[in-house]
Every structure is written in structure tokens, then in C-alpha cells.
Amino acid sequence: MNNADLIQQLxxxxxxxxxxxxxxxxxxxxxxxxxxxxxxxxFVIAKIHPEVYLAFRNSPxxxxxxxxxxxxxxxxxxxxLVLSVPGNENKQWLQYSAVAVFxxxxxxxxxxxxxPIFPNSIKGHNDYCMLDIISLGFIPAILLFxxxxxxxxxxxxxxxxxxxxxxxxxxxxxxxxxxxxxGPHVLLAHITPVLLMSVAxxxxxxxxx
Amino acid sequence: MSETEDSNWGQLMTLAxxxxxxxxxxxxxxxxxxxxxxxxxxxxxxxxxxxxVQESLISLHKYRHTYDGSKPFxxxxxxxxxxxxxxxxxxxxxxxxxxxQNEDGLSQMSAPxxxxxxxxxVLELLKKIPEEFRTPIELMKLQSLSVDDVATKLQxxxxxxxxxxxxxxxxxxEIAEGNIYE
Numbered sequence: 001m002n003n004a005d006l007i008q009q010l011x012x013x014x015x016x017x018x019x020x021x022x023x024x025x026x027x028x029x030x031x032x033x034x035x036x037x038x039x040x041x042x043f044v045i046a047k048i049h050p051e052v053y054l055a056f057r058n059s060p061x062x063x064x065x066x067x068x069x070x071x072x073x074x075x076x077x078x079x080x081l082v083l084s085v086p087g088n089e090n091k092q093w094l095q096y097s098a099v100a101v102f103x104x105x106x107x108x109x110x111x112x113x114x115x116p117i118f119p120n121s122i123k124g125h126n127d128y129c130m131l132d133i134i135s136l137g138f139i140p141a142i143l144l145f146x147x148x149x150x151x152x153x154x155x156x157x158x159x160x161x162x163x164x165x166x167x168x169x170x171x172x173x174x175x176x177x178x179x180x181x182x183g184p185h186v187l188l189a190h191i192t193p194v195l196l197m198s199v200a201x202x203x204x205x206x207x208x209x
Numbered sequence: 210m211s212e213t214e215d216s217n218w219g220q221l222m223t224l225a226x227x228x229x230x231x232x233x234x235x236x237x238x239x240x241x242x243x244x245x246x247x248x249x250x251x252x253x254x255x256x257x258x259x260x261x262v263q264e265s266l267i268s269l270h271k272y273r274h275t276y277d278g279s280k281p282f283x284x285x286x287x288x289x290x291x292x293x294x295x296x297x298x299x300x301x302x303x304x305x306x307x308x309x310q311n312e313d314g315l316s317q318m319s320a321p322x323x324x325x326x327x328x329x330x331v332l333e334l335l336k337k338i339p340e341e342f343r344t345p346i347e348l349m350k351l352q353s354l355s356v357d358d359v360a361t362k363l364q365x366x367x368x369x370x371x372x373x374x375x376x377x378x379x380x381x382x383e384i385a386e387g388n389i390y391e
Binding site for chain 2: 009018
């Protein structure tokens with residue numbers, strides 16, 4: 001088929017389209033769903049473990065870790081929603097920032113392994129951390145995937161990573177404040193599911209995009 | 210490329226989003242030489258530039274709802290064309306690498322069941338089957354286009370594309386095995 005024929009075909013197929021919703025609307029939708037899911041997770045943990053307590057520790061390191069894991073999903077989700085619209089290549093710093101903030105969080109937990117304050121155990125306060133994160137993260141992941149798919153998911157490698165962080169990092173943040181855990185547990189039961197899901201979302205998403 | 214041209218294209222795209230076919234026709238026709246030049250600058254393979262032009266037009270059509278009329282048109286277009294050019298280059302490298310691997314693999318094959326494919330090149334084999342089967346196979350298997358994209362490009366239904374690819378591959382296999390002498 002030559003270019004002229006293709007243009008004729010495309011013109012013939014032309015229908016009026018509704019332009020993409022503004023960024024703030026898409027971000028609000030994501031935030032509403034994610035906060036809802038995070039609250040469900042807290043509720044589930046409180047039901048299974050009535051003795052659950054907020055694992056706030058009087059440590060600046062813990063506060064920094066918590067801020068990092070709270071910031072990761074927001075930057076990642078905004079990045080996914082911005083970068084799925086063509087023409088925003090000058091905002092690629094969002095994708096690098098999201099990954100950098102998450103890597104910093106991982107780094108701090110690696111450091112915790114060698115911190116004598118914490119019991120160096122794989123077992124956490126909540127035995128179902130991994131299951132909670134994987135199962136509940138599906139809801140914001142699917143929502144974020146649908147919002148991104150509605151735009152133009154041209155660079156799927158990066159977008160799938162950002163969707164994973166946007167959907168699963170909020171649940172890691174909930175675990176951060178409800179699971180009194182040490183570095184090895186956080187790495188194995190909180191962070192590993194996010195890394196596994198990034199691979200799963202990349203391959204699964206490619207089929208449905 | 211002047212700013213006026215950019216804002217013209219932006220206006221035409223805004224009209225196209227509302228269903229104005231004349232504006233859309235003007236826009237696509239005026240974009241073809243621009244995309245082609247852009248591709249030739251970015252991609253060193255001249256022979257795939259034309260494929261990138263068509264791929265870009267199809268993607269532009271698919272993602273036209275993502276264009277925001279208040280923003281410049283060029284950066285929006287460039288993102289789409291760049292992605293399609295990268296896909297085309299990767300796909301080309303994959304084909305070349307597969308061909309090289311096939312050559313290595315063929316030289317090591319000595320079992321009688323492998324004899325039928327010795328010295329055969331997939332691209333050479335493809336030339337031996339009718340065009341109605343060859344084109345969908347080339348687009349889907351060599352250029353990694355989706356069934357829907359191939360269907361749009363060839364003006365066929367997706368099921369017809371799948372059927373032609375299936376029958377074409379069967380035909381290729383029979384030619385490779387020597388069951389059909391063309």
C-alpha cells in the first residue's frame with residue numbers, strides 16, 4: 001500500500017475523538033483508588049492482627065525511608081501519566097527520579113541489615129506482607145494500566161516500571177508503618193514483590209496494550 | 210520548519226479531532242515529506258524510512274486524541290516518529306541477527322532432517338510464495354506489526370490477516386521441505 005492509499009484509508013476511518021482528560025483529573029483518579037486500596041490494606045492488617053500498631057520509630061532514618069517510599073508512587077504515577085502522552089520527552093526526569101527514589105529506599109534497607117538496632121530477621125510482624133502487597137496492588141495496577149493505555153503507551157519498558165511503582169509502592173508504604181520489620185524482611189517481603197511484579201506487568205501489559 | 214507551519218499543523222489536528230476529514234487529509238499529506246526527512250536524518254537505513262512514515266501515520270491516527278491543541282504540534286509528532294523509527298531499527302537488527310544465527314546454525318547441521326533447509330534463506334523462501342501471503346508475513350513476522358496494524362495497512366479484516374499468515378507459513382514449510390517445487 002502506498003502513502004496516498006494509506007492516507008485515504010485513515011481519512012475514511014476518521015471519527016471525532018474526545019481528547020485526553022487533563023493530567024490533574026487522571027492523577028486524582030489514581031490517588032483516590034490508591035488511597036482507598038492502602039486503607040483497605042491497613043484495615044485487613046488490623047483485622048488479621050488486632051494488636052497491630054503503627055511501627056513509628058524515633059529514628060530520622062525511618063522517617064526518611066517512609067518519605068522515600070511515600071514519594072516513590074506519586075512521582076512514578078505522575079511520570080507514567082505525563083510520559084504516556086507524546087510530546088513530553090522533556091519531562092523524562094520524572095521516570096529517573098521515581099527509580100532513584102525507590103533505589104534510595106532499597107539502599108537504606110540494605111544498610112539496615114548491618115544496623116545492630118534492628119533484629120536481623122527475615123520474619124516480620126505481619127506474616128502476609130508479600131501476599132498483601134501482590135494481591136491488593138492489582139487494583140491500582142490495573143487502573144493505572146488502563147489510564148496509561150488510554151493515552152499513548154509508546155515506551156512500554158519505562159511505563160511498565162512506572163506503573164509497577166505507582167501501584168505497588170503505596171502498599172509497601174503501608175507495610176512500612178504497620179510492619180515492625182528489619183532490613184532483610186523489608187527486602188524480601190516488601191521490596192521483592194515489587195520487583196517481581198515489574199517483570200510480570202511488563203510481559204502481561206505487552207499482551208494487552 | 211517554521212513556527213507558522215507548526216501552528217498550522219496543530220490547528221489542522223484540532224479540526225481532525227472534531228472529525229474534519231478535509232483538514233485531516235491536508236494534515237497527513239503535508240506531514241509525509243516532513244516525517245520522511247526526519248526519518249532519514251534519524252535513521253541511517255533509507256529503505257526503512259518509508260515503512261517508518263507509514264507506521265507513524267497509523268500511530269498518529271491511533272493516538273490523535275492525545276494531542277493537546279494548546280501545545281506545539283512538533284514535539285508530539287516527534288515522539289511518535291522517534292518511537293516508530295526505534296522499533297523499525299530494532300526489528301531490522303533482529304532480522305539481521307536471526308539471519309546470521311541461521312547461517313551459523315546451518316553450518317553446524319549435519320543430520321539428514323536438517324538437509325532440506327541447508328543453504329536456504331528465509332527472505333529467499335519468502336520470494337517464492339504469492340504476494341497475498343508474503344506481505345502479511347513480512348509485516349507481522351519481520352517488522353513485528355500487530356494483527357490490527359497489518360489489517361489497517363492492507364485493508365483486510367484481522368481474521369483474514371491471521372489466515373493468510375497461517376497459510377503462508379504452511380506454504381513456506383512445504384517449500385522448505387521440498388514438498389512443493391515452485
